[in-house]
Amino acid sequence: MLAIVSAVSPRRSSTEAGRTRAAILARGVAVASTEGLEGLTIGRLATDLGLSKSGLLGHFGSKESLQLAVVDTAAEIFFRETADHAIGAAPGLPRLRAMCEAWISHLEREVFPGGCFFTAAASEYDDRDGPVRDAVAGLVGLWERDLRLHVRLAVQAGDLPAGTDSDQVVFELVGQMLALNHTLRLHRDRGGFVRARRAMARLLGQPEATISAPPADAPQPGRAPVTSA
Amino acid sequence: MLAIVSAVSPRRSSTEAGRTRAAILARGVAVASTEGLEGLTIGRLATDLGLSKSGLLGHFGSKESLQLAVVDTAAEIFFRETADHAIGAAPGLPRLRAMCEAWISHLEREVFPGGCFFTAAASEYDDRDGPVRDAVAGLVGLWERDLRLHVRLAVQAGDLPAGTDSDQVVFELVGQMLALNHTLRLHRDRGGFVRARRAMARLLGQPEATISAPPADAPQPGRAPVTSA
């Protein structure tokens, strides 16, 4: 997926322009993650980097191109800090757990200063049309498709109950991610981290319990009601 | 809570100014729910309503006051279309279920053209400061507090297992709401409705199962793994 992602932006950071461009994008991702992709203005970005507006715009041609490049760069960072953190885990349930944990931890590590970049971008562009929306929706879809794949593999391997609806699991997993980002940013309540991990564990079975437990019903590993401690 | 909400905006729509003001706010809520509270501009709003910018601004004094009034109006609509739809249900689990169902249905009924107003507003303002953010955060907190109250009552009544962590339940319920809004608006996938209802049912127990089932563990009503059909 990184190949797809990075297909747009040229990789050469060795040239002078490449380094400037990379600096613009790095700053752009940071600003966009807090102020939004629309709140990212050329003048402000140029001032931040000690460039002129025209000098900055020369690298991209238009604001929309800049936005697309920023989205692209954010995707690169996002997948590097989430999915790529999980490739060590075996496909299926272990990978799925690792991806969820990596997602949670990428908020903990504050990879983006404004929380999850794509959560914010999705909310900002979900009611519009155009290339930026398409890019955001496509990349979010990529992430969710990856989750779904490993749900299916987990079912095949018997690590999740047969007949599990993978779309349903992904829906609920994404919900917990959105809830965590919501709690962190709106309520500024770091307690969401433990709640998100608990919710994930209940959705995917407790790590130790499910792995050693029989695949189907029986003692219902990790499906316990939501209890305190 | 409606008393709190409507404390800011004067209730008199009988005067000419009151009717104009109400029209501005109605249109403002609609625009803000799709374009965002910042995307709502005075000039555009005035043109839409056949007013001059100054004529419109005269009703509020500043853009921020307008935004606060719009948030307030949206809250009134939101609570009227969700919480108030549930006051017929008994406090505790029935009310909780009714509130969740009302929330889902308020998206189905397209109460706001841009999906859930406060989901969008929260995402837009979660990284800023100021009165608008405070208002949004406060109102969202009100909704979540109401949810938590009825989780607690449900536990007291024995409709949810003893030891249930109400914050955890609210966290996950909100997550499913966010997931539904996300799926609907970004992916434009109406299939989220059944998934959200399934998720809610699993969190709160199947309606028929839990009501007739013993309060604590035993056959684990509604805690079944995520299965298809």
Place this chain on the structure above:
DNA sequence: ATAGCGTCCGAACGGTCGTACGCTAAAGGG
């Protein structure tokens, strides 16, 4: 009849937005 007030308009303000054009200065290969 007239004074006053509520309601809204039109014009203008300074500011910021994205974008276009033309320039300079350095770099680099023939």
Place this chain on the structure above:
DNA sequence: CCCTTTAGCGTACGACCGTTCGGACGCTAT
């Protein structure tokens, strides 16, 4: 050594932003 490319700057533009101000109009009460 020249000539092209590259990288960036400065200036200017038209559009739109939120806001201010003075005035027009109609209703109401004196």
